[in-house]
Amino acid sequence: MSSHASIASAGTASAGLERFTYDDDVVRKFVMATVVWGVVGMLVGVIIALQMVNPMFNLSLQGSEWTSFGRLRPLHTNAVIFAFAGNAVFAAIYYSSQRLLKTRMFSDLLSRIHFWGWQLIIVSAALTLPLGLTQAKEYAELEWPIDIAVVLVWVVFAVNYFGTLAVRRERHLYVAIWFYIATVVAIAILYIFNNLVMPAGALKSYSIYAGSQDAFMQWWYGHNAVAFFLTTPFLGLMYYFLPKAADRPVFSYRLSIVHFWTIVFIYIWAGPHHLHYTAVPEWASTLGMLFSVMLWMPSWGGMLNGLLTLRGAWNRVATDPILKFFVVGVTFYGMSTFEGPLLSVKSVNALSHYTDWTIAHVHAGALGWVGFMSFGMVYWLLPRLFQTDVAKPSWVGLHFWIGTIGILLYVIPIYAAGLTQGLMWRSFNAQGVLEYPDFIETLTILIPFYWIRVLGGTLYLVGAVLCLVNVIMTWMRRPAVYDVPVHEAAPLTAGFREPPLPPSKLPQGSVTNFARKLDVFAQLRWHRTWEGLPLVFTVMVGIGVISASLFEIIPMFTRRSDIATIATVTPLTPLECAGRDIYVSEGCVNCHSQMIRPMRAETERYGEYSKAGEFVYDHPFLWGSRRIGPDLARIGTTKSSPLWHWRHFALPTDTSPGSIMPPYPHLLAKELNFGKIGASVQALKALGVPYTDADVANAEELARAQAKEIAAKLAAETGPTGVEDRQAIALIAYLMRLGTDLNKPVAVPAAEPAIAGMPSPTATSARPTEGPVGVPSDRGGE
Amino acid sequence: MANQTPTPTAPREPVLLSSNYDGIREYDNPMPFWWTSIFWLTILAAGPYFFFYHLGVGSSLNDNYEAEVGEYGAILAAQLGDVEADTPTILTLVERPELRMGGAALFKGNCATCHGPEGGGLTGPNLTDDAYINVKTPEDIFRVITNGVPGKGMPEWGKRFSKQQVLLLASYVANLRGTKPGSAKEAQGSVIEPWPKVEAPATPSGSAAPTK
Numbered sequence: 001m002s003s004h005a006s007i008a009s010a011g012t013a014s015a016g017l018e019r020f021t022y023d024d025d026v027v028r029k030f031v032m033a034t035v036v037w038g039v040v041g042m043l044v045g046v047i048i049a050l051q052m053v054n055p056m057f058n059l060s061l062q063g064s065e066w067t068s069f070g071r072l073r074p075l076h077t078n079a080v081i082f083a084f085a086g087n088a089v090f091a092a093i094y095y096s097s098q099r100l101l102k103t104r105m106f107s108d109l110l111s112r113i114h115f116w117g118w119q120l121i122i123v124s125a126a127l128t129l130p131l132g133l134t135q136a137k138e139y140a141e142l143e144w145p146i147d148i149a150v151v152l153v154w155v156v157f158a159v160n161y162f163g164t165l166a167v168r169r170e171r172h173l174y175v176a177i178w179f180y181i182a183t184v185v186a187i188a189i190l191y192i193f194n195n196l197v198m199p200a201g202a203l204k205s206y207s208i209y210a211g212s213q214d215a216f217m218q219w220w221y222g223h224n225a226v227a228f229f230l231t232t233p234f235l236g237l238m239y240y241f242l243p244k245a246a247d248r249p250v251f252s253y254r255l256s257i258v259h260f261w262t263i264v265f266i267y268i269w270a271g272p273h274h275l276h277y278t279a280v281p282e283w284a285s286t287l288g289m290l291f292s293v294m295l296w297m298p299s300w301g302g303m304l305n306g307l308l309t310l311r312g313a314w315n316r317v318a319t320d321p322i323l324k325f326f327v328v329g330v331t332f333y334g335m336s337t338f339e340g341p342l343l344s345v346k347s348v349n350a351l352s353h354y355t356d357w358t359i360a361h362v363h364a365g366a367l368g369w370v371g372f373m374s375f376g377m378v379y380w381l382l383p384r385l386f387q388t389d390v391a392k393p394s395w396v397g398l399h400f401w402i403g404t405i406g407i408l409l410y411v412i413p414i415y416a417a418g419l420t421q422g423l424m425w426r427s428f429n430a431q432g433v434l435e436y437p438d439f440i441e442t443l444t445i446l447i448p449f450y451w452i453r454v455l456g457g458t459l460y461l462v463g464a465v466l467c468l469v470n471v472i473m474t475w476m477r478r479p480a481v482y483d484v485p486v487h488e489a490a491p492l493t494a495g496f497r498e499p500p501l502p503p504s505k506l507p508q509g510s511v512t513n514f515a516r517k518l519d520v521f522a523q524l525r526w527h528r529t530w531e532g533l534p535l536v537f538t539v540m541v542g543i544g545v546i547s548a549s550l551f552e553i554i555p556m557f558t559r560r561s562d563i564a565t566i567a568t569v570t571p572l573t574p575l576e577c578a579g580r581d582i583y584v585s586e587g588c589v590n591c592h593s594q595m596i597r598p599m600r601a602e603t604e605r606y607g608e609y610s611k612a613g614e615f616v617y618d619h620p621f622l623w624g625s626r627r628i629g630p631d632l633a634r635i636g637t638t639k640s641s642p643l644w645h646w647r648h649f650a651l652p653t654d655t656s657p658g659s660i661m662p663p664y665p666h667l668l669a670k671e672l673n674f675g676k677i678g679a680s681v682q683a684l685k686a687l688g689v690p691y692t693d694a695d696v697a698n699a700e701e702l703a704r705a706q707a708k709e710i711a712a713k714l715a716a717e718t719g720p721t722g723v724e725d726r727q728a729i730a731l732i733a734y735l736m737r738l739g740t741d742l743n744k745p746v747a748v749p750a751a752e753p754a755i756a757g758m759p760s761p762t763a764t765s766a767r768p769t770e771g772p773v774g775v776p777s778d779r780g781g782e
Numbered sequence: 783m784a785n786q787t788p789t790p791t792a793p794r795e796p797v798l799l800s801s802n803y804d805g806i807r808e809y810d811n812p813m814p815f816w817w818t819s820i821f822w823l824t825i826l827a828a829g830p831y832f833f834f835y836h837l838g839v840g841s842s843l844n845d846n847y848e849a850e851v852g853e854y855g856a857i858l859a860a861q862l863g864d865v866e867a868d869t870p871t872i873l874t875l876v877e878r879p880e881l882r883m884g885g886a887a888l889f890k891g892n893c894a895t896c897h898g899p900e901g902g903g904l905t906g907p908n909l910t911d912d913a914y915i916n917v918k919t920p921e922d923i924f925r926v927i928t929n930g931v932p933g934k935g936m937p938e939w940g941k942r943f944s945k946q947q948v949l950l951l952a953s954y955v956a957n958l959r960g961t962k963p964g965s966a967k968e969a970q971g972s973v974i975e976p977w978p979k980v981e982a983p984a985t986p987s988g989s990a991a992p993t994k
Contacts, residue, residue: 099804174803240806249807253799258813262821277843283836290828297821304817346843431861432854433884437891598847600854605891607942609847637942641935644896644905655895655904717905717935743941 017488018169022098024482026111028385030091031378032475033119035468037087038374040126041079042461048072049454051662052628053447055652058662066130068662069628070587074141075129080366081139081229083122088374089233090114090157093180095381096240097161100177102170102489106163110156117153121146132585133203136620137218139225140194144205147195154191158184165534169489171496172531175256179236181538182264186228186545194221198619200683201676204581208687211615212280212563215623216556219274220549227267230365234333234373235263235302241377242326243309246316251308257527259301264541266295268548273344276353277597278623279612281562284552285346292344299337306330321397325376328404332368336361351426354593354627356446357418360411367407367460375399375467382474387482391473395466403463409456413449421446426601434604439630440658498529566613568744571689572737574677575703575710579734581680582667582727583622591661593624594633594738607634607739614742617689629661634739642710643717645732667728672707674700674725706733858946867949870980872920875953885954888947893955896935901958903967905935909958915971924952 050057051069058068065071094111098104105111124146128134134141142150161184165173173181194217197205207214243250250256272280272288307330310317317323339361343352352358382390390396424442427435436442502525504516520526530537556562572580583589596602598609610633615621639645647654650668652661678699685691695702704724710733711724723729797810834840841849861881865871876882890899896906907915916926927948928940939948956977 096804100806102804170803172801174801174806175808240804243806244804249798249809251809252811252813253801253808254810255813255817256808282842283832286832286835290831294821294824294828296824297817300817301813304814308811429883431880431884432857433887434891435887437887438894439891598844600847600850603847603851634942638892638937638939640930640937641896641905643935647905713933713935716933 014488016490018491019486019488020102020104020169021484021486023105023108023111024095024385024484026105026108026115027091027095027381028475029115030087030094031381031385032471033115034084034087034091034374035378035464035471037079037083037122038371038464039461039468041076041084042457042464044072044076044079046454046457046461048076049450049457052660053450053454055660055662060662060664060666063665065132065664065666068586068664070590070662071130071132073590074134074138074587075126077139078125078129078141079122081225082125085230085234085366085370085374086118088370088377089183089229089237090118091381092237092240092377093161093183093233095385096176096236097164097180100170100174100240101164101168102487103164103168106160106167110160110163114153114157114160117149117156121149121153124149128203132587134584134587135195135197135205135207136584136587136589136622137194137207137214138222138625140191140218140221143203144195144197144199145202147191147197151188151192154184154188158188162534162538168534169491171492172528173534173537174239175250175253175260176236176239178256178260178531178537178541179232179239181534182260182541182545183228183233183236185538185541186224186232186264186268189542189545189549190221190224190228194218198683198687200679204680206680206683206687207620209619209621210687210689211618211621212278212612213556214619214621215275215278216272216280216284216552218621220268220271220552223271223274224268226365227263227270230370231267231299232263234370237373237377238302238306238326238330241373241380242306242330245320245322245326245376245380246310246313248309248311248313251305251311254524255301255305257524259298259305261544262298263295263302265544265548266291266298268545269552270295270344272552273349274625275623276344276346276349277599278595279610279615281556281559281612284556287552289344289346289349293341296338296341299340300334303330303334303337306333321400322376322379324397324400325372325379328400329369329372329376332364332372332407336365336369339364350597350599351422352418353597354625355418355422355425356414356449356626357422358626360414360418363414364407364411367403367410371460371464372403375403375463378467378471382471386474386478388474388477388479390470391477392466392470395470399463399466399470402459402466406456406459406461406463409459410453411456413452413456417446417449417453420449425605426599428601434601437605439605440656443628443660444658496532498532501525563612563616565616566611566742568746569614569616569741571617571684571691572734573702573706574681574695574699575706575730576734576737577680577684578672578674578677578703579730579732580622582731583734584620586664586667588632589622589624591624591626591628593627593631595623596631596633602631606631607637608742610739611742614739617684619684619687619689629659632735632738636736636738636740637743640736641717642714642729642732642736643719645735646714646719646728649728649731664728667731668723668726670727671725672703672727672730674703677703703730710736855944858944862946862949865946865949867921867924867945867952869920869978871949872924872953872956873977873980875949876957881950882954884947885950888943888951889954892939892942893951898963898965898967900963900965901955901961902963902965903970907970908963908967909955910961910963910966911969912959912973912976913969913971914974917971918974920952920956920977923955924948927952927955 047057047067048069051072060068094105121142125142128143128146129141133143135143161180165177196208198208199205209217239250239256269291270288272284273292274288276285276289278285306326310323310327313323317327342348343357343361379390379396421442424436424445429435501520502523504519506512506516506519508516530540594610596606596609603609644655646668648656649664651663652659678696681691681699682696685696707724707729710729711722714723714729715721799808799810801808835842862875865875876885889901893906896904897909898904901909903909914922916931917923926936928938930936930938939951943951959977
């Protein structure tokens with residue numbers, strides 16, 4: 001350990017040694033932000049859990065359009081991922097890296113820009129998401145100006161981090177640092193390439209990818225956000241704080257090397273397992289599954305190195321609540337990373353996908369692994385950062401038990417709910433008829449489970465509040481001036497050479513020379529050289545991440561036969577575009593999928609399964625990941641009554657007794673901004689959707705004409721009159737269009753004037769044909 | 783802190799590497815044998831799986847789906863035999879309980895949200911009274927379900943369901959006439975002649991024919 005000396009007694013440094021201090025102030029800031037945002041994010045989680053028990057908690061009938069489930073759900077996920085886990089990760093990185101590298105952070109200024117910039121991003125997310133400003137892609141909802149801020153802050157962080165590596169006084173990088181490097185590199189790549197959008201105004205944009213390609217990019221990002229934001233940095237955290245708290249050596253250096261590199265390379269491939277049975281090509285889905293199964297052992301390598309490091313310290317686990325947090329956290333990591341490969345097997349996924357099983361899975365990981373590792377770290381840091389005793393030591397153990405019971409009460413009923421609903425959806429009676437043809441009966445049966453979840457989530461939140469209060473009370477006991485210990489270490493010297501690799505113990509001889517080389521390789525001591533060269537190490541991580549990505553991305557964007565053209569699929573009308581924007585803004589995608597899988601249980605319920613060619617103009621894709629309500633991919637073929645939709649928006653239980661969908665009275669009352677539609681059509685045209693200049697120029701008139709037509713139908717059905725300017729009309733137009741193109745009669749060259757201005761397809765086949773559809777820009781004129 | 787003495791419970795202390803990061807030491811333990819074995823197994827199994835399903839004879843997801851649809855088609859064909867969408871068939875089909883179940887399920891899943899769970903009408907018209915808008919005969923029910931009523935909110939179910947499924951549905955709907963739903967919408971359209979009397983086909987005893 002480095003020698004300590006207080007500033008007061010600081011004389012000159014010993015010969016050849018440099019003196020330095022650590023920046024713990026920024027760590028204190030990140031820790032405080034972790035616990036504050038943790039409580040906020042979990043509170044929103046409890047609120048949306050209540051909304052699933054009773055829609056009155058959406059408050060929409062009380063006049064609030066900002067608190068519906070569709071808008072708060074992304075707020076919850078973004079808050080717990082980027083605000084709670086994000087700040088915890090940064091606290092861990094800033095505290096441990098300085099000590100593991102024996103240096104202060106490269107720049108105090110950059111550290112502060114990182115901290116304050118990140119908090120500003122969180123606040124802007126908390127403001128924009130309830131306003132319905134969203135890109136609709138999960139965990140990538142933030143609109144483009146915030147995305148730019150995220151990238152800038154991340155660059156600041158990266159410069160600061162690699163600068164710190166450059167000025168380090170420890171020759172070799174410890175395994176925690178490897179995981180931090182992987183986080184910095186991979187998140188930058190993932191975030192940028194999934195968030196490429198075409199702006200259509202200051203706070204509105206469209207993904208540059210469409211349909212199945214967008215879906216692929218989203219889950220390449222989404223899955224690897226789990227990998228490189230919720231796994232690798234937390235493994236880094238584990239590798240520092242767990243051996244520190246346990247005061248035991250790490251179980252296996254070799255295991256660290258192998259599981260690190262296999263995680264970095266294999267994780268990237270696994271994304272398409274979120275898209276089994278969908279309209280992404282089956283080869284991608286198969287690769288996603290196979291690599292997920294391969295990922296099982298690399299993930300368990302982390303669990304083993306965590307749990308086996310505790311050998312010889314298990315007696316302390318019984319008495320030390322911090323170690324308890326870590327043990328349960330690592331155990332949940334092991335469970336989640338076994339369940340992940342299991343869920344990625346296609347036949348299991350056929351049952352689990354779109355159900356609460358996924359929700360239970362992520363919460364086992366989020367509450368158990370991410371949450372408990374963060375809390376364990378916070379409690380370990382508390383006395384060290386604030387240089388005083390923890391204000392309420394007994395609360396730490398209390399938090400552990402409340403939290404653990406909370407996790408169990410959350411995940412067990414939600415696993416049960418997922419299985420129940422999945423099995424009900426696919427249940428046929430002996431006559432081959434759906435046993436539960438009404439979607440709502442597969443939902444209302446889950447309400448008791450949802451009540452238990454509210455209880456479990458509330459308990460977990462109570463634990464987090466205990467932590468927050470404890471942190472604040474400890475902070476209040478801090479000394480007037482923090483002691484800043486001065487450390488001494490020798491700087492790195494030039495011309496360092498690694499010692500030669502230890503020779504193989506295998507016998508000498510020409511036959512076994514190869515075996516001897518293999519033996520030396522398998523000892524993995526050569527890896528020490530990379531650990532001494534951060535630049536080389538970083539480049540290797542980059543190569544791993546990028547090459548694994550390209551193996552799937554290149555065929556995904558070049559194999560045109562994977563996205564068979566459908567002649568009758570045409571772009572949305574301007575009014576339908578506006579309706580789609582409302583669908584995005586209200587977060588409908590959080591509860592409704594638009595992707596019917598090729599299974600009879602789905603086609604009987606929702607209609608013909610979805611084809612890749614139907615989504616070629618879908619910027620962004622809106623396939624969804626959870627069916628809290630029914631699939632809407634073909635809603636246009638079965639709900640052709642505007643009045644039904646109108647009444648359904650006014651009060652969903654009116655048309656669908658038992659529904660837990662929030663009412664949307666504001667859509668019925670508020671006027672649509674027709675003037676903005678042109679900008680949307682223009683942006684989509686720029687992305688390759690085959691609109692003409694006239695479509696852009698006349699977008700508003702075209703939209704008004706179609707709105708009038710729908711309003712007339714609504715009035716004819718004895719609905720309200722004079723509502724052609726309302727937002728609901730646009731949304732109805734969109735919903736009535738959904739899924740109808742596939743079996744549309746083949747259009748004749750001169751289309752009807754009402755939907756004129758749309759390009760008229762002249763091909764003769766309504767069925768998918770093998771044909772060129774690739775990158776968006778060259779899709780026009782089929 | 784840095785120098786760990788072997789704990790008495792450990793059979794033998796493994797090799798401790800010389801590295802020391804802020805007091806953290808590392809053992810040079812080998813990877814567990816079961817761990818490496820399972821890892822290799824998952825890697826080695828991947829290749830054959832991919833080749834079997836994507837370059838070999840393994841069936842695709844769509845193949846499996848087509849097979850599933852074919853099986854159900856066979857069940858329906860066996861149940862219905864060679865039937866036409868004529869008045870006697872439509873009026874009597876759902877007197878057979880297994881077919882009534884099919885018709886009821888289709889109605890519940892697709893029609894109830896507009897026509898009411900018991901057919902009493904909501905946004906769609908009441909199907910239990912004697913007034914009809916586009917229907918004069920039972921065959922018209924089959925036709926309206928198949929083609930929909932463009933512009934009036936009734937979808938074209940013929941695009942969604944097989945002819946046999948529409949037949950089940952039409953039969954179920956025809957037999958809703960005269961039932962007493964819990965809540966009934968006012969009559970729309972005009973009152974039409976009662977359905978013609980047809981000879982009921984031989985049905986299993988205790989059939990669940992709807993009460994008229």
